[in-house]
Amino acid sequence: MFQCKKCNTEIHRNHDGKRAETLIIICPVCHSVVEASSCYGFGPVWPACIYCGDRLLAEFRKTGAYQDNQFELEILGKTVPFVLDEELRKDNYKRHFEICDRIMDLLREQKLI
Secondary structure, three states: OEEOOOOOOEEOOOOOOOOOOEEEEEOOOOOOEEEEEEOEOOEOOOOEEEEEOOEEEEEEEEEOOHHHOEEEEEEOOEEEOOOOOHHHHHOOOOOHHHHHHHHHHHHHHOOOO
16 A cells, blocks of 8 residues: 555555566645655666556556567557657666656656646
8 A cells, every 4th residue: 555645545456467677656636746756776677667646657667678668558458659869768767767757758748637
């Protein structure tokens, strides 16, 4: 269970079977970030899963071979175009939260959070 520090909403994250090496949980009430954690330094950072409460909004994952730096973004179960500039693509392991921030901006633009 997670609890929002801003509005005290309790979030019970269901175990939907998604493996999240980077996990972001957004409060479904006030839309603040409740949890942002990663295996950085201890293992892979992808896939990254972004939840609003217990609902999976987005999953960002590497596709193909590890060194290819090819990625795929899925929002609400549908693959959507998401272009990373070359600098982020090359340095994705160290800049994974910056990439997630861009995904959250996209989710805000689409009024999903």
